[in-house]
Amino acid sequence: MNLHEYQAKELLKKYNVPVQEGIAVDTVMAAEEAYRQIKTQTNNNFAVIKAQIHAGGRGKGKIEGTEQRGVAVAKSVEDVASIAKNILGGTLVTIQTGPTGKKVNKILVAQDVYYSGPNPVKEFYLSILLDRSKGMNVIMYSTEGGMDIEEVAHNTPEKIFKEWVHPGGGLQAYQARKIAFNLGLSGEAFKNCTKFVTNLYNAYVGLDCGMLEINPLFKTSDEKIIAVDCKMNLDENALMRHADLAALRDISEEDPTEVEAGQYNLNFVKLDGNVGCMVNGAGLAMATMDMIKLSGGEPANFLDVGGTANAQTVEAGFRIIMKDPNVKAILINIFGGIVRCDRVAAGVIEAYNKLGNIDIPIIVRLQGTNAEEAKKLIDESGLKVQSAILLSEAADLVRKAVA
C-alpha cells in the first residue's frame, strides 16, 4: 500500500526523523493560511507547494492543459493562491502517471529548505528495502541525490553504496557512521546523519514498510539532515497489526474496478487487452494471460478468484470484466482440485443466466475433479458458452474468438 508524501512525513516525525515541515490542505483558502503559518515559523517568504499524488516526477510534470508544474515555489500569499488554484482539482501528468495522469486532491504547503546559512547545502539519496535473495533489509544510498536513482545506478554504479542489516542484531552504530562518512559528512552534519539513519531504520521496521525512499536526503546550510521527499510503501500483509496505518489508504488513487473487485475478495489487475480472464490461482492466472497473448489476443486483466470459484464469485468476476468495453471474449480457466468442476460449471451457468444476454463469446475451461461432468453440464445448458478440458483446446478457442 502506497502512502502520500505528507502521510509518510507525519509517520517519520513520530520516529524522530527530521523532515521538511509542511501542512497538507485541500482548499485554496487553507493553503493561504498554511503559508502564513509556515512563513511565521521559518521567518522566510519562500515556500514550496507540492501536489500530493501516488507517483513520482511531480517537479517536471504538468497539470493537464496548463504550464503549471506539480511542485512550485511561492514567495507571497498571492503566489500560493494562484498555484493552489491551478493544482487543486487538476490532473497532474508525470513520467510515472502515464498520459492519463492523476487527479490532485491535496497539496502540501512546505518550508523552503534552501534558506541561507554558513555552509553550502547538499542533496543525497537514501532508501531502505528488502534484498530478496539475501533475505535481509538493505540500505541503499548515494551522494547523487535529487535525481532518478535508476539512472545513477546505470551510468555511475560506483556512486551507489549498500549496507545490509543483519536481521538478528539490527542496524549497528558503525553502519550508520559508515553511511555518514561515505556521504562525505563531518561535524554536526555527520552526527545528525547517523541519528537520521538510525531513526529511519527504526521507522522502516516499526511501520512494516515494504520500501522507504528519501530523495533528496538534504543537508541544510545550518548542517541539519532532513527528508525533503519521502516515498513510503507499507507491507499489506502487516496491516493486520497496524489498524491506524490501514486507515491511511487513499482509494481515490486506485483503479475503481480494482477497488470493487477487492470488496468481493477478488484479486484483480486492470490491463489494456481485449480478452478477459477469470482463473483460480495467481500463477495459473498469469500463465492464462500469457496463453491469451500467444493465441493472438491481449489479456484485458489479471483475475484470481482464489480457492472458492462459486456462482457469487463468478458473477462478480463477469460484472467486473464486462465493465471494460474493449473486452471481446472471456476465458474462464479453473483447475478444480479441492473445488469440484461440476460445481464451478453450475456456478457459471447460474451467473450467466442471472446476467441475461452476454453478447461476447465465453470460453470455459474446466480441468481436474469431475471435469467431464462439468463439460457435459456446460454443453447441455443451451447457453452460448464454449467448453474445453485441455489448456491447448482453450487456447484454440481463444484464437478463433479473436480472429
Place this chain on the structure above:
Amino acid sequence: MSVLVNKNSRILVQGFTGTEGTFHASQMIEYGTQVVGGVTPGKGGTSHLDRPVFNTVADAVKQTGADVSIIFVPPAFAADAIMEAADAGIGLVVCITEGIPVQDMVKVKNYLQGSSTRLIGPNCPGVITAGEAKVGIMPGFIFKPGRIGIVSKSGTLTYEAADQAVKAGLGISTAIGIGGDPIIGTPTVEAVQLLMNDPETDGIIMIGEIGGSMEADAARWIKENKTKPVVGFIAGQTAPPGRRMGHAGAIIGGADDTAAAKMKIMAECGIDVVASPADIGVTMAAALKK
C-alpha cells in the same frame, strides 16, 4: 524413495483443530499419509481426527516421533509456529499459510540459518510424493506415481503441470511447491538440487514467475550440474512492471526479473523453455526421448 517426504514420514499438523487444518489433515489421512498428531495451544490432551492433540511441538515430537510438520496457522502467528517447529527439532517444516508479513520472514530466515530444519513455503501448496505421502493441500489424485519431479512457485499451475505430464504418459515422483512469497525457505535451486540427485526422478519441470532472481540462480546451477532434462516455464510474460500479480513476490522490479529475462537465461543454461503453459507435458515427454 523420492525426496523430502515418503510413506515413512511422520507428520504433525500445526493448527490441527482449525477449519483449514481439519479439512486438509483429513484429506492427507485419506491419501494414506501418516499423520501422527497435531498441535493447538490450549487443546493439549484432547483428540482430533482420532489423533492426539498437543500444546507444544516439543511435546508432540517427544510423544509421536514426528519428523515433518505442516503449518495451517493464521498469518499473524505463522512465523512463531515455524520457529517452534525448528526449535523442537523437526527436520522438514511445510508452511501453507499465505499473507505472512515480510519482516516476520526476515526473522524466520535468520532463525533457521545454521539449524538442520528445512522450510518449504510459506504461501505454497506443499509437497507430495506420489502414492506415498501428501503433505499439502493439492488434489492428490492428479499426481499419478512416476518419475518426473516438479518445482513450482504456484499452486494450480503445479496441478496443471502434473496433469499434463500424466496425460503425456508420464507420472510424478515428488512435486515441491516452494511458494510465491518474496522470502521462502527453500529457493528454486535447492529444490532442483534435491530432484537432480534423486535416482527415482528422470526429468524435472521447473515453474517460476516474474520477480526475484531464484530461477536465474537455479538455471546457472543446472548448466553446470545437469544430468537429466529440465523443462521450464515462467508465468507473467504479459504482466506489467511494478504491479503485484496475486502472489506477494510476483512483481517486476527491474530488467532482470521479467519473464523474458528469466526465460533467456534458462534457455542459455540448457533448460527446455516453453512459452505456452499448454506445452509443459508434451515438451517433457519429448525431452526424455532425446
